[in-house]
Amino acid sequence: MVHAQKTHVTGWVGWIGAASFMMIFVGILHIIYxxxxxxxxxxxxxxxxxxxxxxxxxxxxxxxxxxxxMIFVGILLFSGNLIGRIAGGIIVGASLIANASMLAIAxxxxxxxxxxxxxxLYAIIAHGDEMKHLDxx
Numbered sequence: 001m002v003h004a005q006k007t008h009v010t011g012w013v014g015w016i017g018a019a020s021f022m023m024i025f026v027g028i029l030h031i032i033y034x035x036x037x038x039x040x041x042x043x044x045x046x047x048x049x050x051x052x053x054x055x056x057x058x059x060x061x062x063x064x065x066x067x068x069x070m071i072f073v074g075i076l077l078f079s080g081n082l083i084g085r086i087a088g089g090i091i092v093g094a095s096l097i098a099n100a101s102m103l104a105i106a107x108x109x110x111x112x113x114x115x116x117x118x119x120x121l122y123a124i125i126a127h128g129d130e131m132k133h134l135d136x137x
Contacts, residue, residue, distance in 0.1 A: 009130045015123035016077065016131050019088060023074030030067030034060045077124070080132030085124055092121045 037060030073091060076084025099113040 010127055012123040012127035013130050015120055016128060019092065019120040019124065020074045020078035023070045023077065023088065023091065027067040027070030027072075027074060030063045030070065034062075034064030034067060036060070037063060077128075078131065080129065085128040088128075089121060089124050092117050092124065096121070 037056040040056055069087075070091065073084055073087040077088040078084075096114060096117045099110045099117065103110045
């Protein structure tokens with residue numbers, strides 16, 4: 001006699017779904033920004049003492065590749081895949097570090113983003129396996 005273990009799906013899967021959607025959305029935006037950077041070859045940045053000419057071609061390719069990676073991770077995370085959970089946790093952790101480094105420049109936005117990132121990271125780590133059990137309900 002085999003007993004099937006019934007898993008309990010909590011409301012935290014909503015946070016994982018939101019994180020998946022946002023990763024896919026941001027991935028699409030990165031691809032669009034990458035295309036825009038490819039067609040705008042250079043960009044001038046002027047300060048009081050000097051001007052810089054930045055090449056946007058490599059930045060555009062990096063944005064497009066990163067965007068494709070975020071779309072792929074968002075799809076994996078939404079399906080409850082373990083690789084998606086690991087990669088999603090790494091991406092959210094990197095976002096935490098980036099927003100913590102921006103606290104002095106944009107404190108309100110950074111604190112808001114850090115709090116949201118903590119909720120998403122908790123949902124991915126503690127409740128990520130519940131995503132694959134949604135279809136059993």
